[in-house]
Each structure stands twice: as C-alpha cells, then as structure tokens.
Amino acid sequence: MAKKGISKLSVMDFIKAVPKREKIISKASTNSLPSADSYKPNQIANALHPEKQFLRVSKIVEHSCDIKTFYLVPDAEKGTEKLAWFSAGQYLSINLTVGNATITRPYSISSSPRESLDGYYMLTIKRVKDGLASQYILDNWTVGTEVTASAPLGTFTYEPLRDAKTIIGIAGGSGITPFRSLAKAISDSDEDVSLTLLYGTRNLEEAIFQDEFVEIAKKCDKFRLVNVLSEENNESCESGFITAELINKYKPDGLYSIFMCGPQAMYDFVDKEIESLSLRRKFIRHELFGEFFNPSKEPDYPENVSSQFNITVSFNGTKQTVTADADTSILRTLEANGISVPAHCRSGECGWCHSKLISGEIYTPKSIDGRREADLLYGYIHPCCSFPLSDIEIQIHPTK
Ligand code: FES
Incomplete structure (x- = not known):
C-alpha cells in the first residue's frame, strides 16, 4: 500500500510540475547554447585527450647516424597550446605523408611526463632496414619540421592494481x-x-x-x-x-x-x-609494435599457404585490387600500394584500423588478436595484425 501511495504522489507531483516548468522554459533566453568547447569539463577532456596534436621539431640529438632523438614542442599557431599529459610507457602515433601514401607510425615517448610539463616530448627513432617511416623521418625531419601526432596512447604503463611493485x-x-x-x-x-x-x-x-x-x-x-x-x-x-x-x-x-x-x-x-x-x-x-611479425612461425599457422594473394579494398567509394605477400600484414601491403588506412598501435590493440572482411580468409596470431567477440561475429578484422590466407576483399574506413 505504501508503495502505491508513493507512486501516486510522484505522478501528482509530476503533473503539477509541468505548468511550472513550461513557465520557466518560456522565460528562457532565445540565444543559442554556448558551444560544447566552452564548458570547463570539455576543455579539460580536450587538453588531456586531444584528437590531434600539432607539434614542431625544436631540437635534434644524434646518438649515431642511425638513431636520433627529436624534441617536439607544441605549435600554437596551428592550435596546440600545451602538450597532452601521458604516463611513462605511452606512445604517439605520428602522421606522415611518404610519396603518395598517408601513413601513421607509433613511437614510444622517451621523455618523462615531468619533461612534457617543461614543454616538450622526446621521440628517439632508429632507422629500420626497409622501414618506410623511420627512413623518412631520419632523412627529412629538421628543426622546424611540422609534425601531426595523436594524443598519447598505449597501455605499456605501470598500473599499481595489476603490476607488481x-x-x-x-x-x-x-x-x-x-x-x-x-x-x-x-x-x-x-x-x-x-x-x-x-x-x-x-x-x-x-x-x-x-x-x-x-x-x-x-x-x-x-x-x-x-x-x-x-x-x-x-x-x-x-x-x-x-x-x-x-x-x-x-x-x-x-x-x-x-x-x-x-x-x-x-x-x-x-x-x-x-x-x-x-x-x-x-x-x-x-x-607490441607488430610491424614485422612473421605469422609462419606461429604454431597454429596453417600449412601449405600460397605465398601471394590478391586483396581487393573498398575505400572512399572506390575499389582497388593489389597483390599481397602472405607473410606481410594487410596494413603494410595496403600502405605500400598508396592506400591509407587509419592506424595507431599497429599491433592489434587500439582497434583504430578496424575493417570489414567482405570475403576470403585471414590469419591473426592469437598473441596479438585484440578483437572483441562482436568483431568476430560480424566479420571485422584488424589489418595491422592480419595476414591473407586466400584472395580477400575488405572494406576500410578513410583515414581520419
Ligand atoms: S592499428 Fe591498432 S589495432 Fe590496428
């Protein structure tokens, strides 16, 4: 009975409240609402997790002819006033245009979080044989080069609740x-x-x-x-x-x-x-930066896989077919053919390269398969850590 009384009272209160609220609403300003960015919590969220950071190379330290540390400072003219905070162990995903391909590469931040408060990140990059991005950066970045990076990403960080002391x-x-x-x-x-x-x-x-x-x-x-x-x-x-x-x-x-x-x-x-x-x-x-993962060394990699396949890709409303080596990740094959795929971690973790497998078979090593159950159910793959086992067709989303 008591419950009935309470619910009746609530309904009556609600009915009485309607005209009151209508009166308040009728007196409200007709000016449009302030933009979402003008609210303090949104400003803090954007500062901590910006979609992009616009940076500039301010200093280069050469450790050897094949390893350099690049100091990156915020580029206020382009809209980045302050660097996003990070935890030691995180990385930045760097956007690069090499030839006609737009690619991204993850590089661990070698500076400490305290140093980012002093206004710079450090990226220490080693030239990798056949590494498109590292070769490009070491040969082309100079003081003043503009760099577009993601917010700090990654989970290779100390977590007191999970890790030992x-x-x-x-x-x-x-x-x-x-x-x-x-x-x-x-x-x-x-x-x-x-x-x-x-x-x-x-x-x-x-x-x-x-x-x-x-x-x-x-x-x-x-x-x-x-x-x-x-x-x-x-x-x-x-x-x-x-x-x-x-x-x-x-x-x-x-x-x-x-x-x-x-x-x-x-x-x-x-x-x-x-x-x-x-x-x-x-x-x-x-x-895990799984760029050069060799799938054929995995115990569950199938036997007698052909060495080459065709990959047909739908992107930006177009379709293109390229030839792929079986032991090269689908992401690397597409990038080598000038097809830009959104990607950050390149190791199956961030989900940024999430693409739909329309037909064909792929292999994803268990140790780097970060897909959720729903991805498996609806046929989504991570091209960064997937390898073709037959001719395949996939649909990718354009680079953000
Ligand atoms: S780039 Fe992170 S999952 Fe593929």
Whole structure:
C-alpha cells in the first residue's frame, strides 16, 4: 500500500510540475547554447585527450647516424597550446605523408611526463632496414619540421592494481625508449615502483642514454641498470643474452613484473626463457609494435599457404585490387600500394584500423588478436595484425 501511495504522489507531483516548468522554459533566453568547447569539463577532456596534436621539431640529438632523438614542442599557431599529459610507457602515433601514401607510425615517448610539463616530448627513432617511416623521418625531419601526432596512447604503463611493485625491464636496441621515460618518472617521484633494467645491446657503445641511466641510478635507489652485451666483454656488464638465469640473478625475492620492449627476435628468445620462471600471465607485459611479425612461425599457422594473394579494398567509394605477400600484414601491403588506412598501435590493440572482411580468409596470431567477440561475429578484422590466407576483399574506413 505504501508503495502505491508513493507512486501516486510522484505522478501528482509530476503533473503539477509541468505548468511550472513550461513557465520557466518560456522565460528562457532565445540565444543559442554556448558551444560544447566552452564548458570547463570539455576543455579539460580536450587538453588531456586531444584528437590531434600539432607539434614542431625544436631540437635534434644524434646518438649515431642511425638513431636520433627529436624534441617536439607544441605549435600554437596551428592550435596546440600545451602538450597532452601521458604516463611513462605511452606512445604517439605520428602522421606522415611518404610519396603518395598517408601513413601513421607509433613511437614510444622517451621523455618523462615531468619533461612534457617543461614543454616538450622526446621521440628517439632508429632507422629500420626497409622501414618506410623511420627512413623518412631520419632523412627529412629538421628543426622546424611540422609534425601531426595523436594524443598519447598505449597501455605499456605501470598500473599499481595489476603490476607488481618491482619491474624487471627487458629492453633490446631502440626498445629502450619507454624505459628512459619510466626511469626518469621514478626518479622524479611520479611513479612509485622499482625498476631493474636489463638492457641488451651488442656492445656498450650501442647503448642509448647510457650516461643518463648511470646518473639516474646514482641518484635514485629504485632504479638499477644492467647492461647485457652480446658481442663485448666488459667486467661491469653481463655478457651474452637475457636468459632466465640472468633474470633470476637480478629479480627480487617477492613478486615482480616483467616489461619487455624490443625487436621480435628478442621476444621470441626471451619468451621461451621466461616460461621456466612460472610467472602469472598478468606479470608479463610486452610492448607490441607488430610491424614485422612473421605469422609462419606461429604454431597454429596453417600449412601449405600460397605465398601471394590478391586483396581487393573498398575505400572512399572506390575499389582497388593489389597483390599481397602472405607473410606481410594487410596494413603494410595496403600502405605500400598508396592506400591509407587509419592506424595507431599497429599491433592489434587500439582497434583504430578496424575493417570489414567482405570475403576470403585471414590469419591473426592469437598473441596479438585484440578483437572483441562482436568483431568476430560480424566479420571485422584488424589489418595491422592480419595476414591473407586466400584472395580477400575488405572494406576500410578513410583515414581520419
Ligand atoms: S592499428 Fe591498432 S589495432 Fe590496428
């Protein structure tokens, strides 16, 4: 009964409220509403997660002829007043026009979050053999070059609820970049975690940021650097490769997470090594830029796959057919043919390249298949980490 009374009262209140509200509405201003951007919460959201950031190269540091660090500052004239905040380990997706192709490439931010408050991001880029973007950037970016980038993206970040309080960082070659950001963030007291960094290079001369890491380690007892040299003997470093034995030597007594960033060959080797450590899956983290993933090495890759197929693509109201190598991702094939596909992470994580498979069969390695159940149900694929198993037809959305 009580319930009935309450609901009757509510209906009566509502009926009485209508004329009152109509009166208020009739007195309201006829001026149009202020734009969504004029509201403070929207301004904060746009500052934290802008769709694009317009930047300019302000300084270049050459580590060797094949590795450079580019300092990027906001380009106020183009509309970016301040850099978006980020967490150590995130990346920027950079827009590039190379020849007649518009492409994007993800590069980890090597500066720390504190340094972005000083007004710059650092991207440290290594020339990759056959790497369209890295070759272009190293040969063409100079001080003053305008750069369009995404907001900071990616999940290769320390999460206190998921990760252990000690991280064993495993870096190979230019995979050191997110660890430079994390080490600085720890010494700036912006991250409350300990990092032991096993940094694999052929020799000590190849190690990027070596002096900086040594300085950080001197000042901050939560950071430790271990150089692992495969082609040089140096008594202050470890020799050989990053093995389970080496990890055991430097791991803490309690829980620890492994964060890995480096070339695919390093993942293939270290992943086998760490099997014997019996770590829980959530404590093993990879930064995946799956550009050069080789699908035929996967245990579930089908046998007797032809080496080439045709890919027919519908985009921007047109259709085009291109020839594809079976071991090259669909995204790379399309870009090589001047077809722009929206993409950020290039490793199956962000969903930005989400495209419809109209016909044919593709292979997506399980370890980088970030599709949701609905994608699988309705035939959507991520071309960045999908490989043709037959002639296929796909529909892609135009580059944003
Ligand atoms: S580019 Fe991120 S999922 Fe393909």
